[in-house]
Amino acid sequence: MTDWILENPDNVTEADIVVGIPSRNEADTIAFPTQMASEGLTSYFKGMKAVIVNCDNLSTDGTKEAFFSATCEVPRIYVSTPEGVAGKGNNFRNLFQLVCDLKAKAVVVVDADLKSITPKWIKNLGEPLFNDYGYVTPIYLRHKYDGTITNNIAYPMSRCLYGRRVRQPIGGDFGFSGELARFYLEHETWDEAVAYFGIDIWMTTLAMYSRKQITQAFLGRPKIHRAKDPASSLGPMFKEVVGTLFNLQSKFESFWKEVKMSRPTAIFGFGLGETEMPPAVSVDVDALYHNLHNGYQDWKDLWREALAPETHSKLMEVMELAPEHFEFPSQLWAHVLFDMSVAYRDRITDTNTLMNSVSPLYFGRTLSFVRSTEGMAMQQAEEYIEEQCQTFEDAKPYLLERWG
Amino acid sequence: MARIIIVDDEEHIRTLYTLELEEDGHEVLSLGTGKEIIRHIDEFNPDVVILDIKMMDVSGLDVLQEVRNKFYDMPVILCSAYGSYKCDLKSVAADYYVVKSSDLTELKKKIKAALAAKIPAKD
Numbered sequence: 011m012t013d014w015i016l017e018n019p020d021n022v023t024e025a026d027i028v029v030g031i032p033s034r035n036e037a038d039t040i041a042f043p044t045q046m047a048s049e050g051l052t053s054y055f056k057g058m059k060a061v062i063v064n065c066d067n068l069s070t071d072g073t074k075e076a077f078f079s080a081t082c083e084v085p086r087i088y089v090s091t092p093e094g095v096a097g098k099g100n101n102f103r104n105l106f107q108l109v110c111d112l113k114a115k116a117v118v119v120v121d122a123d124l125k126s127i128t129p130k131w132i133k134n135l136g137e138p139l140f141n142d143y144g145y146v147t148p149i150y151l152r153h154k155y156d157g158t159i160t161n162n163i164a165y166p167m168s169r170c171l172y173g174r175r176v177r178q179p180i181g182g183d184f185g186f187s188g189e190l191a192r193f194y195l196e197h198e199t200w201d202e203a204v205a206y207f208g209i210d211i212w213m214t215t216l217a218m219y220s221r222k223q224i225t226q227a228f229l230g231r232p233k234i235h236r237a238k239d240p241a242s243s244l245g246p247m248f249k250e251v252v253g254t255l256f257n258l259q260s261k262f263e264s265f266w267k268e269v270k271m272s273r274p275t276a277i278f279g280f281g282l283g284e285t286e287m288p289p290a291v292s293v294d295v296d297a298l299y300h301n302l303h304n305g306y307q308d309w310k311d312l313w314r315e316a317l318a319p320e321t322h323s324k325l326m327e328v329m330e331l332a333p334e335h336f337e338f339p340s341q342l343w344a345h346v347l348f349d350m351s352v353a354y355r356d357r358i359t360d361t362n363t364l365m366n367s368v369s370p371l372y373f374g375r376t377l378s379f380v381r382s383t384e385g386m387a388m389q390q391a392e393e394y395i396e397e398q399c400q401t402f403e404d405a406k407p408y409l410l411e412r413w414g
Numbered sequence: 415m416a417r418i419i420i421v422d423d424e425e426h427i428r429t430l431y432t433l434e435l436e437e438d439g440h441e442v443l444s445l446g447t448g449k450e451i452i453r454h455i456d457e458f459n460p461d462v463v464i465l466d467i468k469m470m471d472v473s474g475l476d477v478l479q480e481v482r483n484k485f486y487d488m489p490v491i492l493c494s495a496y497g498s499y500k501c502d503l504k505s506v507a508a509d510y511y512v513v514k515s516s517d518l519t520e521l522k523k524k525i526k527a528a529l530a531a532k533i534p535a536k537d
Contacts, residue, residue: 141483142486149503149506173531175506177506223486226506228503270530270531271527271530271531272531273487273489273509273531274482274490274506274507274508274509275506275507276479276482276483276486276507277479277503277504277506277507280503280504389501393500
């Protein structure tokens with residue numbers, strides 16, 4: 011029996027398509043994506059049984075009431091984790107269970123804080139699931155400094171390891187088949203980090219690992235939500251995303267060791283009219299520099315232990331660079347992440363400590379990224395990210411050697 | 415050696431590519447249009463498709479979407495006289511993008527890479 015709190019006022023017992031909206035205290039914002047989801051379902055999935063599910067963490071700010079009072083023509087279900095159980099991943103787990111219970115064929119998930127979602131997002135994330143695709147990730151225009159964990163870790167690492175070019179592997183808005191929902195529900199790699207912010211990279215990695223057909227849905231409008239300065243506190247998200255990435259790397263070793271180069275992923279959904287430019291994200295470059303150097307004081311011994319001697323020596327060169335000449339080369343960054351993934355597998359320390367030691371290095375790489383791309387237009391910055399990915403792929407023999 | 419489809423509306427380009435690639439031992443099917451590409455892929459069963467972008471009757475980028483939707487893992491190399499199409503989001507669905515040249519070194523390198531990039535079957 012599932013330990014959840016369920017409200018199903020329309021007595022929905024089966025569905026063809028489900029839109030899930032995970033939340034935790036999103037009373038101010040959830041009505042808008044709910045309304046857009048309803049319009050998307052009624053406009054583009056006519057004749058199908060549809061339901062919108064708010065998967066919540068027992069919010070105390072009236073999220074449930076805001077969800078049920080939104081303008082909506084589609085039946086709604088509210089499901090929540092019990093008191094004391096938080097985590098985005100736990101919300102998804104309830105969604106996976108509900109999708110299986112409703113025998114749904116397709117699931118679309120959108121964030122509860124989205125301000126730029128349109129009904130076409132539901133169409134483009136959902137429609138490929140009725141055409142042989144098992145997993146759909148978003149493609150939206152993002153400011154070059156929005157999504158730095160994606161650009162510098164999640165995208166290059168997942169592409170290099172699993173061989174599929176998925177530009178937004180932790181985008182937050184997804185589509186997946188009912189079959190994949192069952193696969194997720196039953197998979198043995200579920201852990202505490204996945205139950206929180208590790209869920210997005212876990213879902214994308216498992217989709218690649220299980221060789222589901224993946225497509226990327228072009229969403230036209232930029233993702234407008236609560237974007238953060240990349241120099242601000244990382245919070246638990248960084249640890250959970252990178253920890254999950256490293257954990258799955260250990261589990262799926264026999265798969266990624268065979269991947270030589272990456273393959274493309276199709277784009278679905280053009281013709282959305284003129285695309286909008288995303289809002290600018292400002293970065294505190296001084297804070298990035300200081301975060302790196304403060305991290306050195308805290309973690310120098312662990313860095314020496316975790317990194318290969320050559321990697322460590324090059325890192326020390328980088329640490330000596332003055333702010334105006336600062337650069338953290340892509341190849342060194344690839345080697346640092348590869349070495350850290352080996353240190354994770356070897357359990358040289360606990361996960362929390364290791365992730366805390368990686369975060370200052372990430373700040374250093376982010377600073378270098380900001381410096382290298384500051385004069386670039388979005389498209390040029392995109393090419394820079396693609397080149398970084400190629401550097402990771404070219405450096406894979408180093409990872410294979412270190413991994414053993 | 416590989417089976418390769420070349421789609422380009424310029425005959426001299428097709429001739430050049432066909433001669434060089436056949437000399438390297440590949441089996442080549444050369445097409446002047448991408449209009450019936452799906453049927454040709456079904457019949458010829460290529461290992462890789464080389465696709466021009468700016469053609470008289472059809473856009474190579476649209477042909478690429480058609481190929482990718484029907485043949486999820488078919489390696490496709492875009493080969494254009496223009497570098498600017500690389501910025502078009504539709505080109506993301508290609509394995510590689512090569513700017514046309516009478517020197518086929520880069521194209522041959524990408525053919526080799528595309529053939530080597532097969533995703534392994536899972537355990």
